[in-house]
Amino acid sequence: MNLTLHVWRQRNSSDTGRMVKYNAANINPDMSFLEMLDVVNERLIEGGEDPIAFDHDCREGICGSCGFMVNGIAHGPLPKTTICQLHMRHFQDGDELYLEPWRARAFPVLKDLVVDRGAFDRVIASGGYVSARTGCAPDGNSIPIDKESSDLAMDAAQCIGCGACVAACPNASAALFTSAKIYHLAMIPQGQPEREKRALRMVQTMNGEMFGGCTNIGECEAVCPKGIRLEMIALMNREFVWASWKERPELVGVGDRG
């Protein structure tokens, strides 16, 4: 199959960037999207042109490195699929595809389709954990956890931190990402002691990182490759309100940020 690509090219974070048109000829439908780009890049190099930079690593849909917009949809048209797992058989011969990096103030473009998602690490660092010092743990079976809660926790813990939710959101909100971790740890007994502090701090950090606010649009859920559900944001909001009410004196004004 033959495709026309329009790819965002930007040399570095201070370059203004522009769309550039490429022909992707003789593409095998069994290729993954990134393999198609590999082929395009090999041809670019042979022609003396700088290859298109994009983040990728495991190519199994689990590391969360890859991701860009294809015709305005984060990770492309196939639901619950990262761009590395999207195969060309889902496109038609002659398709015209526009590839752009995640667009969000909190994710500055570094080059071409590569963005800086360091803000996500900072959100996790501000409470997305259980403070379990190595060596202090009781026996794994000393606290039974009902299967349902454990399964719900796992549903949320599956988040791969790719950033598609932010890219898809018209507000560039990181609510789905942040709520997935809050939800995961709220569902299990180990997460309880730090539950309120976690919600307060993570939401505060999220707002400080230039992500927009959540207005329940739901684009995030639609593009999430791991099926993280909108209801997790609802839980996050409840956790945050409850925790803010309890700890108001310490954190007045948190909700006004961002």
Add this chain to the structure above:
Amino acid sequence: MIPDARIPSGPIEKIWDACKFEMKLVNPANKRKFHVIVVGSGLAGASAAATLAELGYNIQCFCFQDSPRRAHSIAAQGGINAAKNYQNDGDSIFRLFYDTVKGGDFRSREANVYRLAQISVDIIDQCVAQGVPFAREYSGLLANRSFGGAQVSRTFYARGQTGQQLLLGAYQALERQVDAGKVEMIPRTEMLDLVVVDGKARGIVTRNLITGKIESHIADAVVLATGGYGNVYYLSTNAKGSNATAIWRAHKRGALFANPCFTQIHPTCIPVSGDYQSKLTLMSESLRNDGRIWVPEDKDDKRPPNQITEAERDYYLERRYPSFGNLVPRDVASRNAKAVCDEGRGVGETGLGVYLDFGDAIQRLGRHVIEERYGNLFEMYERITGENPYVVPMRIYPAIHYTMGGLWVDYHLMSTIPGLFVLGEANFSDHGANRLGASALMQGLSDGYFVIPYTIGNYLANTKLERIDSSRAEFRDAEAGVREMNQFLLNVKGKRTVDSFHRELGKLVWDYCGMTRNAPGLEHAMGKIGELREEYWRNLNVLGGGEELNQSLEKAARVADFFELAELMCRDALERNESCGGHFREEYQTPDGEAMRDDANYSYAAAWEWRGHNQEPEVHKEPLVFQYVHPAQRSYK
């Protein structure tokens, strides 16, 4: 020189405790005076960095990805072993130890393996305390399953994403220390050299992958947790960025490299479909618990699988290995798949594939049970191949997956360079010639959470470390060397891309130093690798400059190291005149085609010393002594 493995004497079940007691401690107030560099943020690196920081050491942790959470440990699917015996099915620390030594085909170090089995139980506790959502039974207790090569159910799992959940647990512990100011996390930065001062590892030289800046970092000790070298084969189940550069450059600075030819071929991967293919995708071997592997009896039978009757199918693993059946260890399953395909009975367009069939299991347990156990794997398979495995049997073929070889380390996980510690897949220590399923996660976390925190303290407490700064000649020379090599790669300006060389190199290593090897093939491969390497430095084409994000340049430096490592792998395979585990030399097999070890002559770890460019490396042999598990031919019949 025979490296001293520093194995404490005494009964094996007591030596780790005794060793911990004998090791010197660093006073709590003094820990903050020490600075440790951790390279890599996978299970071993993240757990080490987090735990050392908790203890009070100052840590700098480096990874080449944009976030420590991307490390390839994340892709491990099946599970993690622990000798908890929660199932009351006869498991014990000794049994896990025994299985691992036997599974490693008697080429691992007993003391290390025993410690691994002991620590396995603490790992599960630690991960549960962190909130890792392991699978649970309706009682609320932890669930287990049996996993390739084990006759007890000792594998803990989190759906098909165990590695992800364990890594995120370690990553979160790491981020907690970042928040506490004890870890400086430095992502998108690659280690390109080790700096040795007065015979001790004292720092590294890195390249910032965004700006291209080359920098030195000083430390009192350096920990490498940079994973394996499976990407030497180009097509592997490793992440695209996984590389051997950190360990290889440490090797060139004096760290011995042990058993490079011990590589593991995983039996259940999605077959290659075309020459554009960039990587191979593993399907967890937990699938072998319920899936049955077969090929048609008749090699000319090209009918679709559902038209081939039971009588016309050959369930070759069940036939040849009645007691283990489809659950034989990875090396055995892989070689048998190759054998039936070599007979011409392989399935799929390329003939390089066998069926993994869930028809019986779906009938016996119901589709919903299979869906709950393997749902995400089935989805992944369908996404890649476009076929629905609930209806059509999966097609699988072996692929390179793990490397048991790595930098030689002693019982303290220290390499032959004092102050350089190596953890996880990057070292050689625990899996011998073949790793059992669900053991890699166990080793990574054991090394990081529970071994290095003790042994590094002992090193720091016992070692006099002079204050140094990066103006020293050793740092300046290392930086200059890195700049020169990168500049050289950029200046070749030849005709071929890095990937085209890498693909050709990978094919050579796969064909001659892959699932089976033989002396003429290995000699041929060494010649060919040398020729290709010579062309690499003459005809490589890397565009762009060094002071920008340049993914081709990153790859070019890694592939340059893979060339040298590939030659060492072949040399090691050629020198080891026996078959053991993943190293199957065609000349050394039993009449029915099983691996034939030579314990009298090859019961050692081969630790190679770099002697300079165009110099033959020298092998040093660490003899392996088996006091608790007596070497026998592995039999899974």
